[in-house]
Amino acid sequence: MSQTILNLKNVSIYQEHQLVLSDINLDVYKGDFIYFIGKTGSGKSSFLKILYGDLPLTEGTGSIVDYDLTTLKDKDIPYLRRKLGVVFQDFKLLPDRSVKENLVFVLKATGWIDKQEMEDQIQEVLTKVGMANFASKMPHQLSGGEQQRIAIARALLNDPELILADEPTGNLDPQTSLEIMEVLRKINANGKTIIMATHDYALLLKYPSKTLKFEEGKVFEVVQKTV
Structure with a gap:
């Protein structure tokens, strides 16, 4: 069932x-x-x-x-x-932080502590959305489509149901x-x-x-x- x-x-x-x-x-x-x-x-x-x-x-x-x-x-x-993972129309990325820092911010806010585990999880979700090489980029350096991929990666961080x-x-x-x-x-x-x-x-x-x-x-x- x-x-x-x-x-x-x-x-x-x-x-x-x-x-x-x-x-x-x-x-x-x-x-x-x-x-x-x-x-x-x-x-x-x-x-x-x-x-x-x-x-x-x-x-x-x-x-x-x-x-x-x-x-x-x-x-x-x-x-x-x-x-839950929530993806918005306007991406809602923090403009003063890199892609990786955006994702670290969410992980820390939801209780993650271990740096290596965070590193591995970030790499995994970025790979899933085809953005594995973009961790150091700033949001303004990304196209709209790339920003939305990062937003989807962010939504996947805690393996939501x-x-x-x-x-x-x-x-x-x-x-x-x-x-x-x-x-x-x-x-x-x-x-x-x-x-x-x-x-x-x-x-x-x-x-x-x-x-x-x-x-x-x-x-x-x-x-x-x-x-």
Whole structure:
């Protein structure tokens, strides 16, 4: 039986007391690759914020990587985020630190101590995203696609059970977007579960997978050819 990574029942999501989404029921299993699609403001980012503990779940029930979202305490959130990898549209790299220093910062913040273990882990994740020789580069020396590869490497540092990618190709040209998708699909093929919010319908056609549409306060699965 497939391992459940995420389970939501009768969930409604509020942002500043405003109802954003209602009646969400969703199961995500280990190894899934799921797209979230919908217009800007349709609730995709709010949904992801619920999943990584940035918004509280106040209506319905939910669990993610064995954490109960309805009883999640502030002190639990750092531990939850160690089991998640989050990739943002704007990379969120620290501009005054090299690629390696960016990754060391995350490892130290999540409890790593041994220098050799950190060194080995950084080399491993950079190799996975095709950036093994870029550890000493500064973010401004990298293209947008290279920065996003580093952001994906950062998301992989703690060997997360689930990767949440919020518009990871949103700031990239079409060719670079395809390259980033190849990286994500390869990671998924190696067993990682990925949820990806996107506006890029061309990617959905090229790399079809389960797709959830956000529209008029609801979330529903769509058949690929009707997207």
